[in-house]
Amino acid sequence: MRRAAGPPALRASVATWDDDRVSDTTGPSAKALVAHLVLDRSSPVPLHFQVAQHLEKAITSGEIPPGTLFTNEIELGEQLGVSRPTMRRAMQYLVDRGLVVRRRGIGTRVVQPKVKRQMELTSLYDDLQAAGQEPLTQVLALEEVDADADLAGRFQIPEGEPLVRTVRLRSATAGPIAKLTNYLPVKLADFSAETLERDGLYALLRARGVHMHMATQVVGARTATASEWRPLGEPKGAALLTMQRTTYDDHGQVVEYGTHVYAATRYSFETSLFI
Numbered sequence: 001m002r003r004a005a006g007p008p009a010l011r012a013s014v015a016t017w018d019d020d021r022v023s024d025t026t027g028p029s030a031k032a033l034v035a036h037l038v039l040d041r042s043s044p045v046p047l048h049f050q051v052a053q054h055l056e057k058a059i060t061s062g063e064i065p066p067g068t069l070f071t072n073e074i075e076l077g078e079q080l081g082v083s084r085p086t087m088r089r090a091m092q093y094l095v096d097r098g099l100v101v102r103r104r105g106i107g108t109r110v111v112q113p114k115v116k117r118q119m120e121l122t123s124l125y126d127d128l129q130a131a132g133q134e135p136l137t138q139v140l141a142l143e144e145v146d147a148d149a150d151l152a153g154r155f156q157i158p159e160g161e162p163l164v165r166t167v168r169l170r171s172a173t174a175g176p177i178a179k180l181t182n183y184l185p186v187k188l189a190d191f192s193a194e195t196l197e198r199d200g201l202y203a204l205l206r207a208r209g210v211h212m213h214m215a216t217q218v219v220g221a222r223t224a225t226a227s228e229w230r231p232l233g234e235p236k237g238a239a240l241l242t243m244q245r246t247t248y249d250d251h252g253q254v255v256e257y258g259t260h261v262y263a264a265t266r267y268s269f270e271t272s273l274f275i
Contacts, residue, residue, distance in 0.1 A: 039080065047082050048089035055090070059099045059110055062173075068110040070100075098268070134172065135200070139193040140179075140231075141167035144186065151183055154246055155254045164189035166196060169231050176232045177267050182258040201256070210255050217245035221264070232263045239264045
């Protein structure tokens, strides 16, 4: 396949942001990465998508770090040898993906990529590992509680029967991501807080021979309470994504019920639809 000659380096800098003032420093890793960007002008893939895909891969891999500030679209287009509308479409793609933000009069800044979670029966721990991020867990509570009417109905057990309640703060490269509260039958929760901090909950259940067959879940959004925004490092009244999930084994028994909150600035759910 014929390839065009390599374009000049894409100028970028790592910026320190303070309201509307920016202090730029050179970002050598970003400059070195984009220096070898080659656009295939004979390809049926549109130029804007080639540029966008290259930058998306570099941002999500961390090769272009959060805080990197790109120059305006006219300069970018000239440096890459593409038109301003082409460059604008490429950058808009990155904006739509939540990878960069635009500030009028300043430029386009790379932000920490969100963790994207496919709507399937996996745990956040599994998803972080699959995304190449190192999951970190802090156990805030691991205790027996008496099932109230709601929990008793979900687990199909008498009200007042004991369950194990876990509360965990899950973090990754971007910092705290989620506060996870889960309820399990006592017989499935014979693990320590140290074990729960080292391994994912679903991995521990699988190790006990539990086959998680299906789940029902509800995804929503609301503002954070004080007990949520503080540990998540979010501002007071920040928006949170919420999820309630009931997981069943292959015998139709409930094996866990979770009620989770996620920092909306660093997390999103992704759904694939087929016709």
